[in-house]
Amino acid sequence: MKTTAPPNGDSISPGENVRRRAEKKQALRQKILEAAREVFFRDGFMAANLDEVAQKAGVAKGTLYRYFESKAELYVEVLAHNGEIFKLRMYETASGSGSASDRIRRVSTFYFDHWVRNRDYFQIFWAIENQSVIGELPPGVLGQVSELWAECIEILAGIIAEGIERNEFREADAWEVANILWTVANALIQTEKSATRRSLRRVSLETAFNDAISLFLRGMLA
Amino acid sequence: MKTTAPPNGDSISPGENVRRRAEKKQALRQKILEAAREVFFRDGFMAANLDEVAQKAGVAKGTLYRYFESKAELYVEVLAHNGEIFKLRMYETASGSGSASDRIRRVSTFYFDHWVRNRDYFQIFWAIENQSVIGELPPGVLGQVSELWAECIEILAGIIAEGIERNEFREADAWEVANILWTVANALIQTEKSATRRSLRRVSLETAFNDAISLFLRGMLA
Amino acid sequence: MKTTAPPNGDSISPGENVRRRAEKKQALRQKILEAAREVFFRDGFMAANLDEVAQKAGVAKGTLYRYFESKAELYVEVLAHNGEIFKLRMYETASGSGSASDRIRRVSTFYFDHWVRNRDYFQIFWAIENQSVIGELPPGVLGQVSELWAECIEILAGIIAEGIERNEFREADAWEVANILWTVANALIQTEKSATRRSLRRVSLETAFNDAISLFLRGMLA
Amino acid sequence: MKTTAPPNGDSISPGENVRRRAEKKQALRQKILEAAREVFFRDGFMAANLDEVAQKAGVAKGTLYRYFESKAELYVEVLAHNGEIFKLRMYETASGSGSASDRIRRVSTFYFDHWVRNRDYFQIFWAIENQSVIGELPPGVLGQVSELWAECIEILAGIIAEGIERNEFREADAWEVANILWTVANALIQTEKSATRRSLRRVSLETAFNDAISLFLRGMLA
DNA sequence: TATGAATGAGGATTCATTCAT
């Protein structure tokens, strides 16, 4: 009889069973997050359609609500997830040795390369710049995101402060300068999202990006 | 003198009457545009609610459609209106005399001051950066806006080219450098739109803005 | 001085003045009716747009309401106006001499020719057939129109009754037969309004129309 | 026997479950179609209100859109549904044996009886006559409907051609005559939709209908 | 009297969220 037959033969311990189930659940969560990222980043928060997210994730619409409380929470999770990955790698890159200029260049290169390979991830930076578009994000969402942002600037500020200390860079407010650098880098990258802006560029984005960094560094040299 | 004009009565010429009506209509159009700007810029295109626009303008919902064909057209008009005013003043400021550095500073100061006094107007620059959000705008709209953008860069490029020619600035691609400068200025200003970004700044925006310009100029000096 | 100058020289009696004004008003009324007919007959009552009617009539929208109380009343007037003209001519044609068959043919030919030259007028017959489309006509409208319809059938019934009396036609209920004839004629004509129906016809409408009349007459001959 | 089936319990196979759900869905679809037919046929396409359709079907407004893409599609489905049923039965009736006259009478009787029992279904014939009212139907819709129309005429033309061949009917263009017959039958039936037309009739519709068919047949006899 | 600007009720459509199975 069906009810007595072991569903399949392997003798699985109860703990094993639980673990598998948890893994499966985690995998589905990931799948949903990926689908959501694609849709959110393409259409923006308001215009994004959960029907499409569900379809891309290969689950029913109702299932989304078993993993995330609302559209807003799903969005937040997408942003947080992407940011976490980015931050870790940026830390690694920044912590190497060399002159401040070299390290700034290295981080910049990492930033650019990372963008080349993970354009979608960078939408998080767009999102924080443009929270006004979104308009109705639940309170608390941005706090989470802004933390990531602060940490990135902090990394740059650390390098710059060291450069100043070593007299490699001229005297300045390290954090402020880091903020400017970060702003410039982001702004240039975001240029790519606009057909108009792209059409106004007369050199490759990479060239423009590197030239901007060089300009910055030349401006900072003691 | 105005006071001697016929106080009132039937002696108003028909032309006068027509003029008054046209004025009134124009005034209402302005009122709608202002209300629309407020709502669009606060909530973004998608989330903006025409009901609120109508209410703020003190007119019925249907009235909006006597002045603008659709939500999209209303948005476009808001953007175009703002841009035109800005461009004219920027031209005036840039065309004065002085060293390239001075002129860059002057334009930058104009830019910043104009923003201080007309924050809303600057949304047009945001709009062009984020055309992807808007998406459904009628074709040809962005051409109009992107022209403004190009003209602004052109103004800066003209000054920079002159500076290079006079050996005030080091050799460089004037247009590319202008594009970077323009990008930086815009990005810093737009910082203000984000509570997150604002909270990360440790000096006033004005200080940050001026320091960024100085950094840029120092990087460019021969 | 302007106030004493006769607006224009002709010494017009007050009565003359009144008459002219009345004529002008009547002319405008006609113009509105014509514009309304065009629009109503093309789009149907529901879909017809008074903006377009006003524009075609060359008057302001508000003016329509000085001549007609509502959209519905305007529609009624259009129908009544067209019907009156048609009925008068049909009477004339029917009242000639000849055999019943000849007179039936004559009226049929008149009907067809009148349709050829005044297709729009015939919408009135469509309207009465399809009052359900319109749905919300004010009560009383159709009574007026149905009277015309009845009179047309009456004319045909008169001819047929005479034909029966003279043993030209076989015994039958004259009114009933007239109703059938009238229905057939209208239905064939209305065929033209439908692209589908038109495409199904394999001879000209005129041929089909005449053949149907012949079929009817052959069926009626004693 | 149904009564011996497991009363209920957890022993329902998944397939059974799926089937039930599909059935329920189908039932709801039918319910919506019925509600829609009622409203569309009473008020016409333009004036019909989907709020009322939803209410009559006992569902929320949004639910309509789970079953039909738009008001127009819902309308089309209503028409198509009705037409398909009719066509099948007409075929059956026409394919019996007997003289051409008998078969024409038989089809006519079927037509009339079918109308008596399914008045709403006949709106499809009205729809094709009045496609101009509808206007905004998605392309390709009318093709579907017009095909039905053509097939009905074809059936009649087949009978008539046979009658001519057997010298039961006089020489004529079978298709043209069929078209006339079809037009007459429809026009008479549609008479019922108009209170005006109904009030003008002095015999029952059935009598008028039969008399018209007789008149037609007498006109066709060799 | 004629105008045309203003009105606002009404209607189609979308989509985040709920919940019975």
Added chain:
DNA sequence: TATGAATGAATCCTCATTCAT
């Protein structure tokens, strides 16, 4: 647990009618 059908609030847009000038 996963499903997906059902929901209904929300929103853009239309247009007959009114009314101040």
